Every structure is written in structure tokens, then in C-alpha cells.
Amino acid sequence: MTGRALPALGWAALIGAFYAFIYLPVAVLMLFSFHDGRVPVPPFEGPTLDWYGRVLANGKLIEATGHSLAVGLLSSAVAVALGFLAAVAFARHRVPMRRTVEAMLVVPLTVSYIIIGLGLLITMNGLGLSKSLLGVGLGHVVINLPLCFLIALSQMGPAEARLEAAARDLGASEAAVLARITLPLAAPALIAGFFLSFTLSWDEFVIAFLLTNFDVTLPVVIWSMLRTGLNPETNAAGTLVFAVSLLLVAIVELLVLRRRGAR
Amino acid sequence: MSRPARLDAEAISKRYGAETALAGISLHVPAGSYVVLLGPSGSGKTTLLSIVGGFTVPSEGRVLIDGEDVTATGPAQRPTATVFQDYALFPHMSVAANVRFGLSMRGVAKAEARRLATEALALVGLAGFGDRPIAALSGGQRQRVALARSLVVEPAILLLDEPLGALDLHLRRQMQDELKALQRTTGRSFVHVTHDQEEAMALADLIVVMNRGRIEDMGPPERVYARPATRFAATFMGESTILEGRVQMATDGRAAVETAEGRLVVGGGAAAGAEVALSIRPERLRLAPGDGAVPVATATVEECVFQGGFVRVRARTAAGAAVLAKVPPEAAPAAGAEVRLFANPSDIVLLSEETQR
Numbered sequence: 001m002t003g004r005a006l007p008a009l010g011w012a013a014l015i016g017a018f019y020a021f022i023y024l025p026v027a028v029l030m031l032f033s034f035h036d037g038r039v040p041v042p043p044f045e046g047p048t049l050d051w052y053g054r055v056l057a058n059g060k061l062i063e064a065t066g067h068s069l070a071v072g073l074l075s076s077a078v079a080v081a082l083g084f085l086a087a088v089a090f091a092r093h094r095v096p097m098r099r100t101v102e103a104m105l106v107v108p109l110t111v112s113y114i115i116i117g118l119g120l121l122i123t124m125n126g127l128g129l130s131k132s133l134l135g136v137g138l139g140h141v142v143i144n145l146p147l148c149f150l151i152a153l154s155q156m157g158p159a160e161a162r163l164e165a166a167a168r169d170l171g172a173s174e175a176a177v178l179a180r181i182t183l184p185l186a187a188p189a190l191i192a193g194f195f196l197s198f199t200l201s202w203d204e205f206v207i208a209f210l211l212t213n214f215d216v217t218l219p220v221v222i223w224s225m226l227r228t229g230l231n232p233e234t235n236a237a238g239t240l241v242f243a244v245s246l247l248l249v250a251i252v253e254l255l256v257l258r259r260r261g262a263r
Numbered sequence: 264m265s266r267p268a269r270l271d272a273e274a275i276s277k278r279y280g281a282e283t284a285l286a287g288i289s290l291h292v293p294a295g296s297y298v299v300l301l302g303p304s305g306s307g308k309t310t311l312l313s314i315v316g317g318f319t320v321p322s323e324g325r326v327l328i329d330g331e332d333v334t335a336t337g338p339a340q341r342p343t344a345t346v347f348q349d350y351a352l353f354p355h356m357s358v359a360a361n362v363r364f365g366l367s368m369r370g371v372a373k374a375e376a377r378r379l380a381t382e383a384l385a386l387v388g389l390a391g392f393g394d395r396p397i398a399a400l401s402g403g404q405r406q407r408v409a410l411a412r413s414l415v416v417e418p419a420i421l422l423l424d425e426p427l428g429a430l431d432l433h434l435r436r437q438m439q440d441e442l443k444a445l446q447r448t449t450g451r452s453f454v455h456v457t458h459d460q461e462e463a464m465a466l467a468d469l470i471v472v473m474n475r476g477r478i479e480d481m482g483p484p485e486r487v488y489a490r491p492a493t494r495f496a497a498t499f500m501g502e503s504t505i506l507e508g509r510v511q512m513a514t515d516g517r518a519a520v521e522t523a524e525g526r527l528v529v530g531g532g533a534a535a536g537a538e539v540a541l542s543i544r545p546e547r548l549r550l551a552p553g554d555g556a557v558p559v560a561t562a563t564v565e566e567c568v569f570q571g572g573f574v575r576v577r578a579r580t581a582a583g584a585a586v587l588a589k590v591p592p593e594a595a596p597a598a599g600a601e602v603r604l605f606a607n608p609s610d611i612v613l614l615s616e617e618t619q620r
Contacts, residue, residue: 159349162349163351166347166353167364169318169339170412171365171369172364173368180364181353
């Protein structure tokens with residue numbers, strides 16, 4: 001009995017330690033967003049929602065939230081659209097220098113954000129463009145396009161190709177095949193790609209920091225708040241950002257799971 | 264949309280790199296016939312169907328529908344419709360929307376399309392199923408939806424790629440009868456691919472036996488069964504006893520063939536001295552002489568299997584040739600017994616030399 005219980009207990013402890021290591025900092029951050037005191041250090045006092053009230057009254061934070069939303073929504077939409085079209089090309093048509101082009105599409109996944117940000121900064125300087133949210137959006141398209149492309153491509157296998165052939169056989173033009181068959185079949189994957197892109201854009205810091213001056217995104221504002229010292233208001237802002245990301249990931253998970261369940 | 268049409272495939276070849284899928288085959292199908300392409304996997308039957316449907320471009324040759332060359336025409340513009348092996352129903356549409364799809368692509372007005380789709384579903388026995396999602400249907404029902412979806416656009420030629428392959432035996436036999444009835448009511452040509460010889464014989468007006476990218480035999484099922492043209496046709500479509508021999512003498516349509524079992528005189532043309540094979544269907548072999556039957560072979564019985572109406576006798580000649588006979592249960596020999604087998608000379612088929620290779 002104990003011979004079995006002991007290893008099981010050991011595993012439980014190990015796994016517990018693993019999750020504690022990952023989530024304890026987040027939990028502490030969240031806990032001290034409710035802290036009734038000026039500095040987020042133990043012992044915990046409260047709880048209070050004062051800091052959340054301050055966050056919502058903070059014009060800079062609200063403005064940055066708007067910027068983050070705009071950059072996230074637009075860049076994700078562009079990444080999904082381009083990724084879908086690229087996937088159609090690769091799955092269904094002859095692409096010249098296929099391997100090279102595909103590699104170049106996917107490579108941004110492996111390039112660090114600072115390199116992408118620097119590259120964009122230098123290019124925009126060279127073109128005489130000033131730092132702006134547009135640059136951040138472009139950067140986020142660059143980092144999210146490979147993801148959207150791969151997710152869309154995974155939904156265009158031989159089974160889908162047969163459905164497209166069947167549609168053509170029934171008289172559908174290429175445009176009709178795309179609109180009535182390919183796009184609806186890929187829709188769950190595209191929605192998942194959109195939410196994942198948005199999540200990544202939502203809390204991306206490096207590119208947003210390098211490419212903005214005055215109009216900044218949420219992570220950049222939070223970073224500048226940190227520079228003036230620890231403050232439960234930062235915790236509250238961080239908690240809200242984290243909650244939005246968590247919500248989006250949950251939506252993606254639900255979409256993907258529902259699709260698997262249907263099969 | 265279109266009238267029934269005749270189909271001509273002329274000298275069709277298809278090569279994939281060094282692989283030859285079809286080696287210059289020609290096929291002529293009168294309007295309104297039920298054609299079955301029968302062959303093992305890799306025989307090229309599906310490739311031929313795909314070329315007729317416009318999904319595959321032949322390396323050589325032409326496809327004509329009602330005399331019009333459609334070789335370069337895509338599937339959307341051809342007066343053909345295909346029932347795919349996996350049915351290829353659109354999973355994101357209801358049953359009725361699947362059936363209406365081809366109509367809406369042809370610009371048929373909505374109300375009219377709805378009416379035609381309802382009719383088509385009734386035709387295949389699925390009246391009232393229109394609102395169901397595809398995922399809620401059984402295999403047999405999906406098969407019917409695929410049929411309705413293809414038939415509703417009134418193709419001149421309906422192409423069926425192993426349409427019954429995914430169904431269980433009972434359902435397969437039932438759908439087989441329904442397919443034949445549908446073909447009669449619609450008056451269209453059906454071109455049906457299968458590897459099931461029973462299905463082929465039950466359905467076809469014209470059977471095309473294919474092997475390795477060639478047509479081995481082509482004709483009405485009764486003729487192909489009774490007098491197969493080649494050794495492949497004799498053994499793939501039903502079973503046969505094959506006896507090897509050499510032509511001793513050949514005179515106007517008759518040949519004397521010397522086999523290990525003795526000399527047999529059969530109908531058919533062959534050059535003297537040629538190595539040939541003779542084929543006899545199992546139900547044409549008898550264990551007793553009479554009615555003009557001649558002795559064919561002497562063999563030792565290896566196995567008798569009772570199959571209800573008859574007993575299937577497997578035997579082997581002294582020279583090692585496998586012999587297969589179907590005899591009445593009361594005439595069944597014992598295993599190990601030596602039997603003499605007789606057949607009417609007209610039931611002994613001289614197989615074409617071409618495939619002896």
C-alpha cells in the first residue's frame with residue numbers, strides 16, 4: 001500500500017512544485033492588486049478594489065488599452081487574411097520555389113522580436129516614417145502571419161480538396177469554391193488563429209516599445225508605470241491584461257475542442 | 264440540364280512519371296447504358312473515371328461526350344456528375360443545401376431549386392431528411408444524399424466511384440437494385456467503378472474488365488462470364504479452371520489443343536503450334552458424361568465445400584492444374600477420390616493469346 005502511495009505522493013509534490021513555480025508569481029501579482037496599502041509587499045492587507053478604480057480612472061491606461069485593441073484587432077485580421085490566402089496557394093496551387101517561399105513565410109516564428117522590431121525601426125527610419133502604432137501593427141502582422149498560415153494550412157488537407165473537387169464537379173467557379181467551401185471549412189481554424197494572434201499582440205512589449213513614441217500600447221504603459229516603483233495599481237493593470245489573455249485562450253480552446261468533438 | 268449522351272474515350276493513356284496508369288484504352292458507351300468498370304486496385308479504372316469526369320487530364324487521347332471533344336474542359340463545364348467514393352458531402356451544409364448546391368451554381372431560382380431538391384431527395388428515399396446535418400446521417404443515407412446531389416443537376420453521364428464500397432453487404436445489395444432502377448428511370452448513362460464482380464454482373468449492361476491499365480474484356484455480362492476473352496477476365500470475374508496446352512491443328516474457327524489431360528477440340532482461332540490456355544466455368548464441369556460432353560480431365564479431389572444449392576469441388580490433375588467444379592450436393596465426391604470431369608465443347612473457351620505474354 002505505502003509502496004505505491006509514496007511514489008504517487010512524490011509525483012504529486014513534484015507536479016505541485018512545478019505549477020507553483022509557474023503560477024505563484026502570477027498569483028502573488030493578482031493578490032496584491034487587492035492590497036490595501038501603497039506598496040505591494042507582504043503582509044497582505046485588505047482586500048480593496050481601490051486600485052482597480054484608479055486603473056479605470058487612469059486616462060493613459062485607458063487610451064493605451066484603445067491602442068492595444070486597435071493594433072491587436074487590425075493586425076490579427078490582416079495576419080489571418082494573408083495567412084488564409086497563402087495557405088490556399090500552398091495547399092491548392094503550384095507555387096514557384098515552393099520550399100524557399102514557405103520557409104520564408106514561417107521563419108519569422110524563430111526570429112526574436114527585438115530583431116524584427118529593430119529591422120522595422122531601421123526600415124521606417126530609412127523611409128522617413130516616424131514611430132507610430134502603424135509600425136507596431138506591421139510588426140505584429142510579421143510575428144503572427146506564420147502562425148495564421150500554419151493553422152490555416154492544417155485545415156486544407158486531401159479531404160477538403162475532395163470537397164472542393166466535388167463543388168467544381170457540381171458547376172462551382174473557383175471564386176464560388178473559395179467562398180462556399182474552402183472558407184467555411186477553414187473558418188474555425190481562422191477564428192482560432194485570429195484569437196491567438198490577438199493574444200500575442202495584446203501583451204507584446206518589445207516591438208511595441210521600439211516602434212512607439214507618444215501613442216503607446218498597454219504593455220508599454222505598464223512598463224513605464226513600473227519605472228516609478230512598485231505600486232498595486234500596476235498589479236491591477238497587469239491582472240486585467242492577464243485576464244483578457246486568459247479569456248481569449250479559453251475561447252480558442254473551446255472552439256478547437258468543439259470542433260474535435262464534432263468529428 | 265442535358266439530354267442523355269453517348270460517351271467515347273479514344274486511345275486514352277495516362278502516365279505518372281515512369282508509371283503507366285492507362286495504356287491507350289478506348290471505350291464507347293451508347294447513351295443511356297449502365298457501364299461497370301471492373302478491375303483490381305491499380306487496374307486504372309478509377310483513373311479512367313477521373314479522366315471522364317474531368318479531374319485528371321490524360322497524357323494522350325480524347326474524351327468525347329455526344330461527339331464533342333471535352334478533353335480540355337474542366338469538371339464544372341462537363342455534363343457529367345460524380346458520386347465520390349467517400350461521398351464528399353459538404354459537412355457545413357444541411358442535406359437539402361448539399362443537394363441544392365449544384366442548382367444554385369447553375370443559377371436556378373431559389374424556390375425552384377428547393378422544389379427540385381425535395382424531389383431528388385424523395386427519389387432516393389430520403390424525403391423529409393432535408394434539414395438534417397450531414398453528421399447525423401448513416402453511411403447508406405450519405406450515399407443517397409450524394410446520389411441525389413449528383414442526379415439533381417441532370418448530368419448526361421453519372422460517374423460513380425466505388426459508390427457501394429463503404430456499405431455493409433446487405434445494404435450494398437439493396438442499393439445495387441436501387442441504382443439500377445434509378446438508371447432506368449432517369450435514362451442517363453451511369454459509369455460505375457467497382458472491384459466487386461457480383462455487383463458488376465448485377466448492374467451492368469456493359470462490363471469493362473480492366474487490368475494494369477488495359478481493357479482485358481468488354482461486353483455484356485452474360486457474354487463476358489460465359490466466354491471471357493482473356494485469362495485475367497476468366498479468373499477475375501468469377502472463377503475458372505485453366506488448362507494449358509499447345510495448338511496442334513487449326514481449321515476455320517476450330518482448334519485442336521493438346522493438353523496434359525489429352526486432346527480437346529474447341530471453337531476459336533489460333534495458330535498451329537501456339538501455346539494457349541483453355542478456360543471452363545465451374546458450373547460447366549460435370550462428373551458424368553452425356554449430352555455431348557467430352558472428357559476434360561482426371562483429377563484428385565482435394566476439398567468439397569457445401570454451399571447450399573451446390574457443392575464446390577476443388578481438385579488437382581496429375582499435371583498439377585487446379586480444377587474447380589460446382590456439382591449438385593447428391594453428386595458430391597469424397598475428398599481424396601479420383602474423378603473424371605466432363606464438359607460440353609462449347610463451354611470450353613479458348614483464351615486470347617495476347618495476355619499469355
